[in-house]
Structure formats: structure tokens, C-alpha cells
Amino acid sequence: MSPARDRAPRSAGQRLEGALNQVLPRGSRLVVALVVATVAIGVTIWLLPSYTPLTTLLVPLVVSSLMLGPRQLPWFVLFVLLVLAIVVVVQDINVRVVLTVIIIFGLGLLVLLSSLRRSRLGVAGIQGEQMFVDLRDRILRQGGIPALPDEWYAAAELRSAGGTPFAGDFVVTSRVGNRLDVAVVDVSGKGQAAGTRALLLSGAIGGLLSALPPRDFLAGANTFLLQQDWDEGFATAIHLSLDLDTGRYDLRSAGHPPAALRHAGSGRWEVIETEGPILGLMDGVDFAATSGEMRHGDALLLYTDGMVETRTRDIASGIDKMLGQAERLLRGQFEGGAERLIESLGSRSDDRALLLVHRR
Template sequence: MTTDVGSSRARSNSEPMSRSLLHRFRRRGAYQDAKVFILLLALSLAIVVGIAIWPASVPLISLMVPLLLASLLLNPRHLPWFVVYLFVMLMIALALQTEVSGRTYGAIGIMVLMCLIVLAASLRRSRLGVAGTMGESMFVDLRDRILQQGGIPELPPGWRAESALRSAGGSPFAGDFVVATLATSTRLELAVVDVSGKGEEAGTRALLLSGAFGGLLAALPPDQFLSAANDYLLHQQWEEGFATAVHLSLDLRTGGFEVRTAGHPPAALRQAGTGRWSVLPSEGPILGLIRDAVFHPALGRLTHQDALLLYTDGMVEEPRRDIDLGIDRMLGEAEHLMRGSLEGAARRLVDALGSRDDDRAMVVVSRS
């Protein structure tokens, strides 16, 4: 009882503190925005004064400097007002000119056009509600989070797992992603997912799904993960709301594993005893299309020097070529590249195989 009371007091004390910190952060952000806004107003006014005093030395085009700074630093609430203010300053500067030529009117027209472009950009940016640099930072942070979440946790001695990801066109944003977790100290849960679309057009959906699938992977038993992921996608009701996935549940004590696929290319197993690769048959529909879908597992066991490949269709699919031929080629390349050390095998396979016009992901799990 004493512990419960103490924890409730701690929560009650921490909640006002967290609200106070959040309020303080917002006030500080608003203060910084207002400070930048005032500084840019003063800079624009100083330029106009300079044009009035030294018309031959300070060109009208100098007013584009605060406009550029404003487009980068001001939030959408302040930016439209600054553009209007700058337009007024531009008209005043024009009135102060003693000699106005056709070139001057041309420069004024270009500057007015630049003001309109920045104003239109601020209206689009108002949907996000932050300044340009802050919006870019948020997007980069989201990208870094998805890449970090795709990292595989440290495994016990005797086990190795590596992943590699390449997106179509070399962009850091991809529709393929990897989520992995140690559900217990002796069980690795790992999923390789291919979201519909490719590159940046699938990147936003991949950002959302990586967080959701990562939570499901850690919270649910292995036989329920793909079913829950399927239900989640169905509830999104996206026009292109489907994905394929392969899910591995590996017992790190015995080496026993279960592999389930959802409309995804099958996993491949190399048995050190025979030196041969075999495709693991598992069945299941694409995620997000069919309710109450059933996913049948492929069971097996990793012994010493065995390896398991999980990959997306970008590794084996190419235009006008059967996917089975692509799998055969991948396994042949894997046999060649994975002789000896398996270090860096995932990266080497991704660099050597697949279509450069599609996202590619590869995971190699091995036991030494």
C-alpha cells in the first residue's frame, strides 16, 4: 500500500512539472519567433534607410536578403505579415529613387514575384505550422528514427544479425523497413516489411507503420503479429493501404525458428551440413486486403554455421523476369559472397543484387 501511494504522489507531482516544462518550452519558442520577426523588420527598415541616404551605393535588390532569411526562419504565422511589410518597404524604396529606368522596374517586378512565391510557400507551410528549417529538421528526425528502429539489438554470443537497406534512386526515405526486438532475453522477433509504392512516395507510410509494427512485434505472441498488422492496415483505409512482410521468431537458446510471410518472397535457409540453400515455404495473403487472414508458418532450426536470409522483392524482381529466377540468382550470389566470413554479408548482397529502381532490404541471421 505504501508503494502505491508513493507512486501516485510521484505521478501527481510529475504531471504539473511536465505541463510546466511544456508551457515553458512553448513560451520560449514563441519568444524566439517574435525576436527573429522584430530583427527582420528592423533589418528591412535599415536597408530602406540606407537606400534613402546612399541611393547609389545600396541597391533595391538588398531587400531580398531579409526576404530570404524570413522564408527560412519565420513561422507561417509571422511570414505573411512580413511579406506584406516588405512589399510596403519596397514601394517606399522605389519612391525614394531619383532616377527610375526600365531596368529598375524590371527588378521591382522580379522582387514582387519573389514576395508572392514566398507568400504562397508560407500558405502551404501553414499546414505543418513550423518554419522551413524546423520542418526539415522534424522530417530528418523522423527519417533517423525509422533507420534507428530498424537496427537489430545486440544478440548473445554465437549469433549474428545484419541488415541493409537501399531505396529507389538513393533517397534516404524508403518503403522498405526492418523492425526487430528481443521479446525476451532468449527470443528475437524480426520483421522485414515492404510498403506499397517506393522511395519518398512510400516513405511517409513506412514511417507510420514502422512505429506501429515495432510496438506490435514487442507486445504480441509470434503467431498473432501478422494478423494484428493486417487488422491495423485495414483500419487505416488508405487507397494504397497494403504491404507485404516476412516475420521471423527465433529462439536464441535452441535455434528453433518460425517464419511467416504475408504476400512476401520466401525466406531462404543455408544449412552448413549440406552447403545448400533451400526456400522456406510459408503462405499468407498481403497485409491490408483480407480480413481474418491466416498465416501458415515454416518451421526449422538454425545450427552452427547456418544462415537465414530475409529480403524484399526489390532484391529478386526485375522487369520481364520471373521472380523464381531472381531468387535463384540471389542464392547463387549469396553462396559466392558469403563464403568464409559473414561480416557485411547483408550490405554486399544489397549492393550486388536487385533493381536500382526499387527499394531493397536484406537481413542475414547466422549462428557461428
């Protein structure tokens, strides 16, 4: 049977849409629809000036600011203002009408200015927002914990300064065979100011984490940051490489707060000191590993400084408080423990990230 016969016949609606796309692309159809709506509003105002307010013209103006691209939007705004200038002739000129015209022209100017800024991105308002939402979701997915053997539990939590959806702290994970690699990163700055750098860096670090052997990961991330030549081009990070069969781990740090390990036998938390230079400041540096083994019942915490440092408390005091809270909130119940800890600790004016790993 020929491929042509295998194709399902297109419906009448699909054929009509295909014909319309050939005559008038989808983007142009939206412009035409807005122009027709604006003309209809203008004619209504002209014929029924006592019943149709001038502010009705704000409807296509607002819709265009959301839907039209940066090349089409300025011309459409000028068209709306031209319609306003024409229909204002039939109005009884008074203070109210004059103020209405000034307000509409002012809003039109604001839309024009926003279109000029939007032209740097090249997409309409809603499309630009969708792009940022997609990028944010990709960051969160990179921090998602891959499937682990039954004897292992891990969870990561992120909170941004002021509750904004973008943060300078992030977590990336990778599992290759029986090895789990996790990096907790704190980009310089916080909230939206660090969000754009975090977007780029999280993608790069996610790729390096999967592609490089553990001993070369932080060195590769350092090289990448040095090549960016950012004004605030530094970051701290801690990298965990964990063997899921044996529980052996390597910890490497780049100017990051130390990890904390809870020993199931003694029930005590141990701060694991790891030293290394901050990423993005010096070239050709090495990152030494601190090795150990997680036994059954042990738990490991990786976190950013927003969890332990505030304006009135240094990191050492903050770590003591965090471990005290961990002992109180976890108490052998590690599932959901990362969320409980991050909600009870840290500064709400700083980004926070936390990773909890537990061997059952």
C-alpha cells in the same frame, strides 16, 4: 539545507535571457530582428541608391522563409514588399530596375504560397525538415539489431529508390529474453510516395512486434492496416521469430518473397516457402508458420522484392541470381555481407531491404 540554497546561482547572461523572454518571446525576437534589418536595408537604399542594390532586400526575405512560422511569415513578406515599394521611388527607373522589382515580387509571392502550404504543418521550414529527419532516424533505429549472444550475427540494410532518405521498405526488430523477432516490410508504392505510410506503419508494427506473441503479430498488423482505409493500403511482410538458445525459428509471410536458408553442412541455399495473404486486403485471416532450426554455420536471408525483381526479370529468376551472388560474396565471411549483397543486387529504381542472420 533548503532547496533554494542548493540551486546554483544564475549567471548574468542567464538572468538577461530570462528577462528578455518575459518581455519578448524568442520567436518574436526573431521577427523584430528581421524587421529592424529590413528597415536598415531600406534606409540604406533610400540614402545610397547608387551603391545599394534593391536585391539586398532578398536577404531578409530568404531568411524569413527558413526561420519564421506560418503565422508570422505572410505578414513579414508583405512588410518587405512594402519597403520595396517605398524605396523604389528613389531609383532611376529603367528596364533593369523594373525587372529587379518584378523578380523580388515574384519571389515574395512564392514565399507566400509556401507559407500557406506550410500552415498545414504549423512549423517553420527548418523545423519541418528537422521533424522529418527525426522521423527518418527513428525508422532506422527501429531496424537496428539489438545486442545478441556471441554465437549470433545479424545485420540489416536499407536502400531507397533514387537514393531518397525515405522508403517504403523497412525493418523492425525486437528482442524479449532469448527470443529475437524481426519483420521485413514492403509498403505499397516506393520512395517518397510510400515514405509517409511507412513512417506510420513502422511505428505501429514496431509496437505490435514487442507486444504480441509471434503467432498473432501479422494478424494484428493486418487489422491495423485495414483500419487506416488508405487508397494504397496494403503491404507485404515476412516475420522471423528466432529462439537464440536453440536456434529454432518460425517464419510467417504475408504475400512476401520467401526467405532463404544456407545449410552449413551442404553449403547449399534452400528457399523456404511460406504462404499468407497480403496485409490490408482481407479481414480475419490466419498466417501459418514454417518452422525449422538454424544450426551452427547456417545463415538466413530475409529481403524485399526490390532485391530480386526488375522489369525484365521475375522473382524466381531474381532469387536464383541473389543466391548465386550470396554464395560468391559471402563465402563464409558473413560480417558485412548484407551490405555487399544489397550493393550488388536489385533495382536502383525500387526500394530494397535485406536482413542477414548467421549462427556462428
